[in-house]
Amino acid sequence: MTEALVKVRHLVQTFNAGKKDEVRALQDLSFEIYKGETLGLVGESGSGKTTTGRALIRLYRPTSGEIVFAGQDIAQLKNGTPQMLAFRRQTQMIFQDPYASLNPRMKVKDIIAEGLDIHHLVHSSQERDARVAALLAEVGLNRDHASRYPHEFSGGQRQRIGIARALAVQPQFIIADEPISALDVSIQAQVVNLLKDIQAKKGLTYLFIAHDLSMVKYISDRIAVMHNGRLVELASADEVYNHPLHPYTQSLLSAIPEPDPDRERQREPLVYDASMAESGERQLVEVFPEHYVLATAAEVATYREAH
């Protein structure tokens, strides 16, 4: 039976609320992330996918709504409380830019062990070094790398350091925000394979945020599609690719370039007309079992009929 590790209910994130430059970044987001799965989150820039990731790890304080993590609502926890500290240990993040996300003035071992120190997980420097060495081995680096600085590493190696740092505190849930976008194709595959291996070994749950849809399909069990701060479709990876229902998902899929000249010659990108979303009340409805779409009642009927 699938058990939800994260339950997001009616999450709203508004920046500069009440001011002229108010941004309603997330509007009434509800979804679950099952234990041990990879949920892919896709959408164009500005769709709110990064904001969702940051809200889930509580880098922002949600305007309203619940984020239930392992049975506890963490949406309004205050920084510095023991509950918050415990939550932060359970949830870790891997960032997009392997150049900007590692402090250039810290040695690799101190970058990786920072979480261990904060959570008092090691009690001697020997233990600390041993943990760092084990983590480096886990991500395919060697123990000599511990005393070097980030600039001595390539992009792919840096991303491995970022992964080791996330793993250090033995989290249950990892949010990976475009972890491979900045890497070369041949290195992307190495990092994706590493993430998959670690997940299989430790039973981790991933939220994988990306705009590269072919990679997202490859790594994800289920996929959530976002547009303009709302979830427009959520289903298993195969279902989203084979039977996309929402017109935005369809347009997104039609735009993916494929390394196949014949298919490219035949490809006709569908253009999504965002104005269609302006009329009518839409809700995320389970149109088919485990397949959710943002739709009006009339649209739901059409989707079901067409099936």
Place this chain on the structure above:
Amino acid sequence: MEEILAVKDLAIDFATYAGVVHAIRHVDFHLNKGETLAIVGESGSGKSVTMRTVMGLLANNASVVSGTVQLAGEDVLAKSEKALNEMRGNEVAMIFQDPMTSLDPTMPIGKQVAEPLLLHTKTTKAEALKEAVRVLTLVGITDAQSRLKDYPHQFSGGQRQRIVIAIAIINHPQVLIADEPTTALDVTVQAQIISLLKAIQKKIDTAIIFITHDLGVVAGIADRVAVMYAGKIVEYGTVDEIFYNPMHPYTWGLLEAMPTLSTVRQRLFAIPGTPPDLLNPPQGDAFAPRNPYAMKIDQEQEPPFFPVSKTHAAATWLLHPDAPAVEPPEEIKRRKQLWAQKEAKR
């Protein structure tokens, strides 16, 4: 077909504090009028440096060790800075990866688009702005007239890239170099920019060099493809030859590492290891340490180009008549089957 650009035996070194980096190690290629050539390779393979040489934009610590660059019959490497200024933005123009940084944030976009005209032709300011409106409309900026005085930050990423394209094409260059023009954009916007480039190419009959590491984009835009690795071209051919009948193990690796939407493999293929250090390029084939098909000779001698067809060649010892037959990866076999079907139809 008429050749507009020919690069022959180009080698470029960079003097760095750590030593001399052999960034480009004898590159040959040509570009025909009106065609699109895609140059594919990972970071550091030398694709951008090659293009900067064509533009005469090399950094101060770079030196041309050998080679020639002929653009429309003239030697670019022999040109003075003044002559280069006349060439750039006129005969050859470049579109960069990041539209955020390639526009001047403090200058209205109308002026930026009109600038190449004012610099290279005897046009009045009013005429140039009129032409700017025309080109901006052509690249898909709606209501261009009223937006001439707007600044780059008032446009979205995709619109900014359209403006960059407008600047590049306003003088109808014979060669347009697009350096990863869609990497920073979303897939939907990427698709729009690519179809825009194709439409413009038809309209003004320009040749395009498209630099990218995304093979999906290449399949959609290129007539011919050159694959670069460690400062060299390792394989070139028509787009169908490269995608359906690839010969070099590095090309195989690139094609295999990309998941397609139909990929249902348990693990992605990853090319093991990292590219070589060009401070000390390895002896023999630079790809050998990452090449599962490497033979003894790969460690010792660099492979020459072996022709596959009139338009297709690859620098790998596997094509030597004495080389043992190897079995390519599954994904490549699938592609070669498609090739065989195409050949049979022909």
